[in-house]
Amino acid sequence: MAAFNKFNVFMGDLGSKVHNLTADALKILLTDVAPVATNTVKANLTEIAAGNGYTAGGGAASFTSWTQAAGVWKLVLQPVLFTAAGGNIAQFRYAALYNSTPVNGNLIGWWDYGAEVNLTNGNSFTVQLDTTNGALTLT
Numbered sequence: 465m466a467a468f469n470k471f472n473v474f475m476g477d478l479g480s481k482v483h484n485l486t487a488d489a490l491k492i493l494l495t496d497v498a499p500v501a502t503n504t505v506k507a508n509l510t511e512i513a514a515g516n517g518y519t520a521g522g523g524a525a526s527f528t529s530w531t532q533a534a535g536v537w538k539l540v541l542q543p544v545l546f547t548a549a550g551g552n553i554a555q556f557r558y559a560a561l562y563n564s565t566p567v568n569g570n571l572i573g574w575w576d577y578g579a580e581v582n583l584t585n586g587n588s589f590t591v592q593l594d595t596t597n598g599a600l601t602l603t
Contacts, residue, residue: 540595
């Protein structure tokens, strides 16, 4: 499983009530351009082209829980599946988690898969989100 990288703005956005992790619509988009920690909103990222099973804006990361144990907060989201249909989905290497409820699509974090992913017609790729330890943790 790829390691989670947090965008710098995320903690500030939490403190400013930009994110309501239990109620807002979180999504994962795919990109082939490396995100940087200083990116703040979805428009800062270069999303792959929509088509062949990939929808502009990416896929919904369904909320499961936001819990705390011994001072460690854990956000659990369901894995997100992308399936190429009618052709190949554009090549990507990164998956970025963002909040689609605010109009700007405020960024949360991203995963680097270490190499290009080529998703050919009829094949699927799952952004595996740890359903035990959480997609992200905060201490």
